[in-house]
Amino acid sequence: MELYNGRPENTEGRLEREVRTYDLLDRLGIPYLRTDHEPADNMEACNRIDAVLGVVICKNLFLCNRQKTKFYLLMMPGDKKFKTKELSAQINSARLSFADADAMLQYLDIEPGAVSIMGLMNDHGNDVELLIDEDVLRDEYIGCHPCVNTSSLKLRTEDVVKIFLPAVNHGYRTVHLVGED
Numbered sequence: 022m023e024l025y026n027g028r029p030e031n032t033e034g035r036l037e038r039e040v041r042t043y044d045l046l047d048r049l050g051i052p053y054l055r056t057d058h059e060p061a062d063n064m065e066a067c068n069r070i071d072a073v074l075g076v077v078i079c080k081n082l083f084l085c086n087r088q089k090t091k092f093y094l095l096m097m098p099g100d101k102k103f104k105t106k107e108l109s110a111q112i113n114s115a116r117l118s119f120a121d122a123d124a125m126l127q128y129l130d131i132e133p134g135a136v137s138i139m140g141l142m143n144d145h146g147n148d149v150e151l152l153i154d155e156d157v158l159r160d161e162y163i164g165c166h167p168c169v170n171t172s173s174l175k176l177r178t179e180d181v182v183k184i185f186l187p188a189v190n191h192g193y194r195t196v197h198l199v200g201e202d
Contacts (some may be wrong), residue, residue, distance in 0.1 A: 077100070112190075
């Protein structure tokens, strides 16, 4: 894996959702580093990607309430354990579960394995509430996918919060996840 500054020179063969991500970041003037890789399907592969980027890629979980009327995108450190009870109490939503692939595609135009904050650019109806663990906000950089799981990006956290989110008409709620047993 190599580290590149910005978008690929040739976007032929790349999915439109990935190219749209680069187009938006470039239009907003947000600098980013990128690496291309095979789909990361285990922690060892994720650790190799993290080492190339020099950042821990966030764990991004797409969740919903039991009625499937509220959807949430949770960003948390990859090394924290996720406990639904802990989050449910903070956002006053009982019975959180993982949203299905159809909802992920409908709201974020993302498929399983590629969930990312970048998908919020496709949530034009603001149907997804962004939840960010406070530890993610303390880091200088965020690692995420550009709406596909064959590339990963390194962006300044401040750029994501102060430029990207307002541009895609999304706010966020800070949550505190302990992640311990």
